[in-house]
Amino acid sequence: MLKSKKLMVALALVIGLCVGIVSGGMVTSKDLNTANASEGSNDSTLTAYGEGRVSIKPDIAYVNVGVETLDKDAKKAQQDNKAAMDKVMAKLKSLGIAEKDIQTSDYYVRLEEDYRNDKREILGFRVSNTVKVTLRNVDKVGEVLAGAYEAGANTFHGITFDVENRDDAYNKAMEQAIAKAKEKAESMAKAAGVKLDKMDVVCEGLTTPQYRGGYGDMKEEMSMDAGSVPVSPGELDVTANVTIIYKVK
Incomplete structure (x- = not known):
């Protein structure tokens, strides 16, 4: 019963961390540590956030x-x-x-x-x-x-x-995000004087495609031909973000 209760508390806090983290930052899971301590556990954790971005041409x-x-x-x-x-x-x-x-x-x-x-x-x-x-x-x-x-x-x-198929671009962005999260976690651990243990939780964040491009200039009163409609497809940024929680020792 106690073990089940501890698991529920930990999962609730992990979900809160994944939803609450916005962009470009990293946090240590003090709330999760506090919850563990209150249940009689001495486990400590460190949380890092990473974001990857790949630019591709729309097709x-x-x-x-x-x-x-x-x-x-x-x-x-x-x-x-x-x-x-x-x-x-x-x-x-x-x-x-x-x-x-x-x-x-x-x-x-x-x-x-x-x-x-x-x-x-x-x-x-x-x-x-x-x-x-x-x-x-x-x-x-x-x-x-x-x-x-x-x-x-x-x-x-x-x-x-x-982009009709953005899976490849998203996977590359996710690889970047995980690599950045790992790098941040290592820097944080070194600064804090602790050592990273095993990866405890990996949480994929929600992403919104970002578009950078031009627009067509269309006016009803003008006589349009293919050359009079300047259209620039620009680029589409495919992003991925991840939150990783490590156990530390």
Whole structure:
């Protein structure tokens, strides 16, 4: 019973340490030592944190393009939207984009109204249809945006770059993180006048991908061609972090 209780206390404190550590630092597990001492144990521990980072070039891009139409007749607004969107879809496919990589992301019909001088004026029905396009060649982003614009697209909702398979980069970042945590632990132990014993706990931290890149400059009033849409994919930082708890003697 006592052994089970000690294990529960230790696990709770380890989870708290892994969640509570933010970035770039290292802590000694005084709380864990205190808990152990209160249970009659003399074990001492040392906790170190490490972060690894690998920069890679994105190999996939996502763009959202669409068509908006407005007419006082709801049916005509929808028909006009469909006709324009059919041309955009045909253009996207002619640029080599597979049908599986074109997905409807938003569609709505809503009544547009205006109130002036306490009078209600019905402007018409606005119909919007947006598709999310997956580009497996990031060099074609400018060409695709220009082609969609020429075909009738009049709404653009940003560009997102990513890496289709980031496992290799993440594993390399994790190796860096563990190496840095070990190095910090050794420095701390030396400064504290103790020796590292076995590795007691290894805890993987949560990570958020960080993107560094450029953006496309898109304006509806300009006549776009592939050269007028400056797009820079930049780099994607894949990070990994780890917390290691050692027993010391």
